Amino acid sequence: MSAAGGRAASAPLVGRESEPTIFELSRPGRTSYQLPTSGLEEPGLDELVPPEHRRSEPVPLAEVSERDLVGHITRLSHRQYSVDLGAYPLGSCTMKYNPKVCDAVAALAGLSEVHPAAPAELAQGWLATLAELERALCELAGMAAATLQPAAGAAGELTGLLLMRAYDEARGERRRRVIIPDSAHGTNPASVTLGGYEVTTVKSDERGCVDVGALRQVLDDDVAGMMLTNPNTLGLFEEDIVEIADAVHEVGGLMYYDGANLNAILGVVRPGDMGVDIVHLNLHKTFATPHGGGGPGAGPVAVAEHLADFLPGPRALRLEPAGPDDPPRYGWATPARSIGRVHGWHGNALVLARALAYIEVHGRDGLLRVAERAVLNANWLRRRLAGTLAVPFDRPCMHEVVFSAAPVHKRTGASAHDVAKGLIDEGFHPPTVAFPLIVDDALMVEPTETESYETLVALAEAIERVVARAERHELADAPTTTPVRRVDEARAARTLIPTFDARR
Amino acid sequence: MSAAGGRAASAPLVGRESEPTIFELSRPGRTSYQLPTSGLEEPGLDELVPPEHRRSEPVPLAEVSERDLVGHITRLSHRQYSVDLGAYPLGSCTMKYNPKVCDAVAALAGLSEVHPAAPAELAQGWLATLAELERALCELAGMAAATLQPAAGAAGELTGLLLMRAYDEARGERRRRVIIPDSAHGTNPASVTLGGYEVTTVKSDERGCVDVGALRQVLDDDVAGMMLTNPNTLGLFEEDIVEIADAVHEVGGLMYYDGANLNAILGVVRPGDMGVDIVHLNLHKTFATPHGGGGPGAGPVAVAEHLADFLPGPRALRLEPAGPDDPPRYGWATPARSIGRVHGWHGNALVLARALAYIEVHGRDGLLRVAERAVLNANWLRRRLAGTLAVPFDRPCMHEVVFSAAPVHKRTGASAHDVAKGLIDEGFHPPTVAFPLIVDDALMVEPTETESYETLVALAEAIERVVARAERHELADAPTTTPVRRVDEARAARTLIPTFDARR
Amino acid sequence: MPDYLPHTDEDITAMLEFLGLASLDELFAAVPAALRLTRDLALEAGLPEPDVLARARARGRANRAAELICFAGAGAYDHEVPPVVRQLASRSEFVTAYTPYQPEVAQGGLQAIFEFQTMVSRLFGLPIANASLYDGASALVEAVNLAVGATGRHRVLVSAGVHPNWRAVLATFAAGTGHQLVEVPLVEGRSDWSAAGPEEAGAVVVGYPNYLGCLEDLGAARAAADARGALLAVTADPVAAGILKSPGEWGADVAVGEGQPFGTPLGFGGPYLGLFACTSAHVRRLPGRLVGETVDADGKLAYVTTLRAREQDIRRERATSNVCTNQTLIALTAAIHLGWLGTAGLADVATRCARGAQHCRRGLLALDGVQPLTGTTPTVREFALGLPVPAAVVQARLADEGFLAGVALDQLVGEDGDGSVGAEEAPNALLVSVTERRNRTEIDRFVAAFDKALR
């Protein structure tokens, strides 16, 4: 017999059992779907699809009642941590609180029920949204023009690299290398490869920043450009950025700025003012689209004037109104030397609409406050926990701070990983573990600006308690409060079970 | 320092701590509210309110950030059982699954953004909704007309008793007593008192139904009427209802039908066909408005023709269209001898709109299926558990079944209350305990039609396991899986702390 | 045949077999055959969800009022419902829970109501608040019942400034309880207690502000109550309470109100929220549910419904009230909304309403033939006007300009027009209300359109 869809024993409120899969809850003949009344004649499948194309059996999905579906998904939701439940200080991920007004904007029928191929005259509100967002992002980044198509940061990076390539080719060149610091996010090197370039890694110096000397050694006229994250993944501002950009420009390369960490510098300093040619922004970090358990996001790419002609298209543009009193009109245009589309339609449009709402509600002043508070929180934690964990690069940080549990590890045998699991039992989601790779036993903490002083104190105290537990060798069992205990990741890879059907 | 709004240690997913109150999360000067731009001049309070009326300090509410508010409420939600998490077999409460389409209907701006005093011409959609719902309910109840104003079952009862009274007075009488079976829901006697009548209780016989002989003994011309629940609170159909109604009518009384249990008989049998004069329906049970943790509901009262003139007003009525091709129009009308309003406006309108949607989506056939499945489920459980718990009235039941844990109690010391707590640890919300009052150690189970066979089996097995634990004297500690253990109810009443300010 | 029932044909067969039955029909053997419905219900066949939604949308479109800029109030207000409140209050754990009979798995809802009670208590300046009643009107009925029960006196002085619909509900239920209601007239928008006889009374009921928007002299009301041995029951606007002295401060024994403004949409009048607060002296007469703090078996803080011995399920015909199902979800919504507003926000909203109303009132009174109905008595967030033409005419004309002009005072109580209650409810009288959602542009456009409508 199928499992019981009305039993709540997997909800942490009342139990610690596993939640059956929807396939186990399934029972032949049970349904929940309803289709509207059609009034159409009802020809059979044989009149609709030639026999050689017809599938013999329907796709075997689950067969559950609406009630059991709701129970299943609601219980799953209780087995999932989220920002709305508590702090989520994952460094590099900017898990801030996302204003619910943005959800309301994205849910508006006037925005969500528009077909992407609707003629421009029938989608003026959308074109206006895109054009205004592009303008705002360019102002924030200090750039001339942008594409909103990339669906995430990595897609933005690759777009940027293809822009680099197109620019290069337009100059009649064919450079082969792109430089990346060793602290870079993994998407950077992966994107470089897909962009058809080779990665040249440059080391960080003892300050945690690009070693400018080392950089100069690898710069030559085979270098198409450099990708730099700023603030970098150690949470540090690359103070030499202008010198770096100049050096790259000197050899004829372009400067790519990974703007995923823009949260830290909104209204304080702009990539465009640092000599940057291309920058991508992670709207799902800085502009508070909730992360949805891993996505969707949006990774617009903004460029300086000399690259605008190469941007993907079409872009929504404000047209000259016919007369001075006419309302603004918007149209599509594809840049003259466009590299082409990088998304099937116009990008993650509803994410873009959220971002515009976020920018509007914060405004120029509010965005600056976001940066200030994010940096204030991170620095407070850095200072507060300096006696508990090691701080490999001990100087003022930006919006996040990287600690090292290496000394604790050495002393007690408890790794950063163990500390993370211990923190779960304290009621907090752990920081990012084992990234950036250049720090041993890294614990990367990004409190974000939406967490209060009280929460920071509670988090610091919790970390202190966990380290104390490490000293008492009590962390091996952690977490103990969760629906499942420590998960065997190695086994998952060893005996791959990627679907229910692969279960034996 | 205030507690930390970003700490999730009270979420059962990660912890077992208490959730601080919002007042403990509060911090002077912190805010989350935003008001729209007004453009108005900003006179101070002294220009707006005369000094003798002005409060000296703002009302001290909580002061929290939106983020902390969201964390707090989301965590509280994880500390709350609900139908959407699992079965909720509370007898007498009809905790069925409520289709989400009804939520969508209630959320429509066209319905939810209408002022209740809007002139009828501007609210035609609402008047149509009310008129159509009244018609459908009358058809389901077999009655002539209804008021939709009562906000819940108890309000419906009192409305019904005032109708009785008005009818009586119109006949120039002044009867003083209303008869109620001892199995009746507590609201019945309480409503009788508020209706200005005295309660005469009539005993149930060994079948669990009204003892007709005993009834006849208390019937006389001082009896204004009788309130009868059918199916009654034992889940049994009052088979003698026609005889009972006749007897009541013979002495000049009116027959009031508590239709809170209508779920069991939709499309099978109608109160109006049983000789009933007045009936209230609990839309929040039968017609699937979710119970909201205790409300809101709606308790329309339907009456036979001879009482229609006394109904509360105004009622929405369909008007004769001007011409044969004109669309239907609706208007308000107050019955000629109306007892008056029983609600500040038109009743719980959005609950009424949900009920209409529920009726439309089920239709005549679907509603009958609801009754059949509800009764099937209850009888299956009755039979299945007959060896585990006592069944005081061992005959086919309707939509719910009352067990008794008295033998278990006697044998093991574990009461119905203990069994209930044990069931929580099995991942189920317990049945209703200690009601109806006429059964010792009552456990009243109403599975409802939306729970599957598999869930019934799982529930039965869980009850069997709990009774087995009782035999092993293991229930005193239950529940053990919940955020708090067994709660001290006596202490709450002894040392009353009804607000945060009363905390010492 | 869309439905939500999980039973497969095999399930039904197996279950019937287990029961020894041959058909579903036999389940209803206890129902006398003569009573059984032998025809189909005269209802349509079931419609699929999308069709039902489409119908509801069509009905919504037929509600022109939903599109109008709202200047109507009279106890139901067009306040902002912020997305965050809406989202939190619609979490299914709250929406699909029942009354918290098992506190161990209901701490979430119970704590929210404990917080709600605290907020209402602070708002009204009284130490006890219950877990909600149906609406403002029913809260008033319960307040009067409490007062009569506490004093043993059935005579009740009710100001004509109490909302006419609420007075109508009070009158309906007084037919059962036998309370003797005495209407106390208004003079220039304020209750004239001297017009009520000096006889002892159980309750004195007054609005603050009253339904014409006027600030009553609660000192005088308190004195009127004291003089008659009565309790003072105040029907208070909970938004205006954000800037006004609380009922408790004025010496009220009971305060009730309509909690709709706190996060609940207009919704054509419901579900709304009856707020109820009183002094500690009356806690054992409190109607409805009450949540209290306690501990669990481990001594850990916990919440539970308490003083249950007042309630109908235990006390039956001797209960303090018959209320069972209440408006918990709306109370929870209000608690979330008040948490969102916070100390500063509530005061700001009230101030904004007052500012808008003052601006609007000034504009409208400058129009030809428009008169104040309540003399110079101060008003806060709404005000009553005498017009040179019937209010219904102005409403109709302004609807065409995009405005819901206000509430015609003769329209309250009986919407068919049979329910006029006092002199001020002449057909030419209009009650205008302004919330924080109305900005200056809208108000100025409204005044201009109003001017046009009067011509």
Added chain:
Amino acid sequence: MPDYLPHTDEDITAMLEFLGLASLDELFAAVPAALRLTRDLALEAGLPEPDVLARARARGRANRAAELICFAGAGAYDHEVPPVVRQLASRSEFVTAYTPYQPEVAQGGLQAIFEFQTMVSRLFGLPIANASLYDGASALVEAVNLAVGATGRHRVLVSAGVHPNWRAVLATFAAGTGHQLVEVPLVEGRSDWSAAGPEEAGAVVVGYPNYLGCLEDLGAARAAADARGALLAVTADPVAAGILKSPGEWGADVAVGEGQPFGTPLGFGGPYLGLFACTSAHVRRLPGRLVGETVDADGKLAYVTTLRAREQDIRRERATSNVCTNQTLIALTAAIHLGWLGTAGLADVATRCARGAQHCRRGLLALDGVQPLTGTTPTVREFALGLPVPAAVVQARLADEGFLAGVALDQLVGEDGDGSVGAEEAPNALLVSVTERRNRTEIDRFVAAFDKALR
């Protein structure tokens, strides 16, 4: 100054003091002074939420398309999004979670994706499915990258029947990877593989149905791939897949698709959902995240992201893909929607679409001057027509009648009209699509209005 920041002035003072700083400004000491922005951003000041919502609503009203009855498709379909799916998918635990780095507190999201993978695997008839890619186009790019990687051959045959926007994206990214794309023409709506040279290739890419709605001969595609040592990659419509033989059954190595039809609104093109499935042989080349089953320390069933060594954060420049943030929430939505549809529902939806399309096609082809663009090749849920007037004209006229008439084929790729890709994309060509939401009355009215528009 509305915002969401909790810091009180005292907090800031205390925190700065703890850091030994005198002002917030000093926090940015690391930023060279010369770089600092010394002016305000050229953005407006912050607006309160209600104002922002009002603006967004106004933009929504400017989208006339939102109100039109939709006959447009071309990879983005107007399917029903049932309230239950919407409500479940918007639960904040899913919405506000991050990538499940800590499986112990992410079992909910992980299990949902495990179920999603299973459903996609069954839908496409292939044993491996990943946790989502950005959209159909990006899934296609990844499929080609996988095929090229697996075969070591850079030549890629792409049917002209693959969605033109997807082909455009493929071409953009091929500039980086160096794939050599060969367009294979359509004849009567089907790929003519003989037109592609016999040289070895890494991938053969074909749509099923293709973007003109036609059923391709996948047997021929498989043979074309085999003949060239290529993998067969199918871009499949996942709704039509409910009644068609699966790509896996046809022998595809990789199948990709656009998952938007499963519970995601049109949303002007995003966020959508890239579906990706392949044979077991290629699991170690799989792009993106993969959830697998395992156990916890107590041996209890648990889920976790697995084969992570393929991913960019570990493998960096040697990763199988650069994807990091994907479309998890949309995948979860699809899993819920497919759970709601179930076995019977998916087949029913597909059948309904086909019925509506057949009825509509018959009606339109009966109109004067309307021709099929794809001969007699069978279509399922959409079809391409040649019109006697420009498609844009018909679209404009039908918009005034309340219809979004379809997708003008010359409008794809470059909305400014510069992107025509093949012969069939003449200005007079229109692609019409019918979903289960369109009933007979709407279709008949559409055909009648279409007739009028042609005159």
